[in-house]
Amino acid sequence: MKEEIIIAGFGGQGVLSMGKILAYSAIMQDLEVTWMPSYGPEMRGGTANVCVIVSDRKISSPIITRYDTAVILNQQSLDKFEQNVKPGGLLVYDPSGITRVPERKDITVCSIDAIEVAAELGNSKVYNMAVLGAYLKMRPFLNMENVVKGLEKSIPARYADMIQKNREAIEKGMEKVKIISESAL
Amino acid sequence: MAEKILLKGNEAIAISAIRNGVDGFFGYPITPQSEVMETLMKEKPWETTGMVVLQAESEVASINMVYGGACCGKKVMTSSSSPGISLMSEGISYIAGAELPCVVVDVMRGGPGLGTIQPSQSDYSQSVKGGGHGDYHCIVIAPASAQDMYDFVDWGFELAFKYRNPVIILADGIIGQLMEKVEIHPVKPRRTDAEILAVAPWATTGKPAGRERNIITSLSLEANTQEAFNRKLLAKYDAIRENEVKFSEYLTEDAEYIFVAFGCSSRICEAATDMLREEGIRAGVLRPITLYPFPEKEIARLASKVKSMMSIELNLGQMVEDVRLAVNGRCPVGFYGRQGGNVYTPEEIADAFRKFNNLK
Known part of the structure; x- marks a missing residue:
């Protein structure tokens, strides 16, 4: 298996750390990973994105321009990356950041109201984990056990109490993800 | 079994330096390699291995701190990115001329001049052909993964001490920023004073009775002496070309x-x-x-x-x-x-x- 993913949104939405937790969880499942951020002159409030590749074989190029999955958290990122999802691929978006819905008919489109999940759990910091949960529901290649290990590895020891909260957010995200349209392919 | 962790290339350099018994790191921040010193400062190795980590006032100062540390036979290193390496080039030439071991990491960004912070490989000629003045070569090794960044620190010091020569780890913004799985190996402790004497008998560690002074210099005003030294360097570079090619x-x-x-x-x-x-x-x-x-x-x-x-x-x-x-x-x-x-x-x-x- 090989899954090439882009996660894109505003700086501060937890785009990079969502990618990191996904990558660490995949390592816990003995998969190969690369995590490559955009590191231009970005700033808080600007756009941020990260490409994560997960594979059961050695990964050559970490640079990709076509994606199996795009996780989209703002309009700019939708405009930029929707066209680069491979036919038959997946697009997961958060409707609260979007003014125009995705138009592609040859990919599967899902939405996750991650702000609502974070509000229900009473912690805005778990927003990105709700999104991760939605993604993992649609692409279930990781065991929850390894995702929890990935969380444990990624979260500094002084925030250990956040592991359970993050896990709940992932599980809620899995429940709340909505399929908007299936790929016509 | 070796432990596997997720690290950025830059973080791997720092973690590897600590785990491979490096004595000192002297640096100055610059994108895209700032995580090297940031990680070292976060890990506080001075509390565990006794490794010195120091943010110098400039790149010129940091390479000269490396020069000083290397004179004492210590495993010392610095890291920077393209414009910073240009500033260090005088020091690198002096270190090559004084035949001292050290590791310099260049996480390349676009140039010339201040250029851009984005990745590039445009310091190839600078690293391989010279950079500083005079007939000298650095050994230049080019990592292609976070694992290489981890492994090349130890390999770099091995080569540096074997040949008493500066080694450049020539990385780029992608390898510095890319996060991948890294297998970390058992810790190599820092060398003891006795071990330093054994591996670096040329080092200026204080003159005991019964041996001549060790003199480290790159100055030699007599033409024949300097030429003989240049020929000695050539013999060293020939040996490096013969024995150390890797692809x-x-x-x-x-x-x-x-x-x-x-x-x-x-x-x-x-x-x-x-x-x-x-x-x-x-x-x-x-x-x-x-x-x-x-x-x-x-x-x-x-x-x-x-x-x-x-x-x-x-x-x-x-x-x-x-x-x-x-x-x-x-x-x-x-x-x-x-x-x-x-x-x-x-x-x-x-x-x-x-x-x-x-x-x-």
Whole structure:
């Protein structure tokens, strides 16, 4: 298996750390990973994105321009990356950041109201984990056990109490993800 | 079993320095390598191994702190990115002239001048051909993964002490920022004073009774003495060229076409090779792991049996000069590059390849 993913949104939405937790969880499942951020002159409030590749074989190029999955958290990122999802691929978006819905008919489109999940759990910091949960529901290649290990590895020891909260957010995200349209392919 | 952790290339340099018994790191921040010192400061190795980590007032100061530490036989290093390495070049020349071991990490960004913070490979010539003044060479090793960043610190010091010569780890913004799985090995403790004396009997560790003073200098005003020293350096560089060449090959066995690429470019060329192979075109990749010494014999060997070679670099064409020298007319040599922090995709390389070889 090989899954090439882009996660894109505003700086501060937890785009990079969502990618990191996904990558660490995949390592816990003995998969190969690369995590490559955009590191231009970005700033808080600007756009941020990260490409994560997960594979059961050695990964050559970490640079990709076509994606199996795009996780989209703002309009700019939708405009930029929707066209680069491979036919038959997946697009997961958060409707609260979007003014125009995705138009592609040859990919599967899902939405996750991650702000609502974070509000229900009473912690805005778990927003990105709700999104991760939605993604993992649609692409279930990781065991929850390894995702929890990935969380444990990624979260500094002084925030250990956040592991359970993050896990709940992932599980809620899995429940709340909505399929908007299936790929016509 | 070795532990596997997720690290950025830059973080891997820092963690490896601590775990491989490095005595001192002296640096000055610059994108895209700032995580090296940030990680060292976060890990506080002075509380565990006793390693010194110091943010100097400038790159010039940090390379001269490395010079001082190296005189004492210590394992000392610095890291910077392109403009910072230019500032260090005088110091690197002095360290080469004083025949001292050290490791310098260059996480390249686009130039010339202040350029851009995005990835580039445009310090190839600077690192491999000189950078500073005088007849000298650094040993230059080029990592292509976070694991390489981890492993090359230890390998770099091994080479540096074996030859009493500065070693440059020539990385780029992609390898510095890329996070991957890294296998970490058991901790190597810092050398004791007795171990330093054994491995570096030339070091200025204080003169005991019964031996002459150790003198470390790069100054020699008498022409014949200086020439004899230059010849001694040449013999050392010859030995390095003979013994330390390292490269890796991807599908070169039956290849009719070869990409030559180092660092992140070699991985992008592997993906381009896979694409071309699907079309039935037998391509392969030769990745020089040591840039100095350059794998000229292997390139010459391959050049005799392939239709063409292409050097793929994130610059205007620097390594391609060495490829042409090694090929020496045996086959056509092409070049494709991107600059300014732009990075080619595998598709783009495959297109440039077809164009150069008049295929389709």
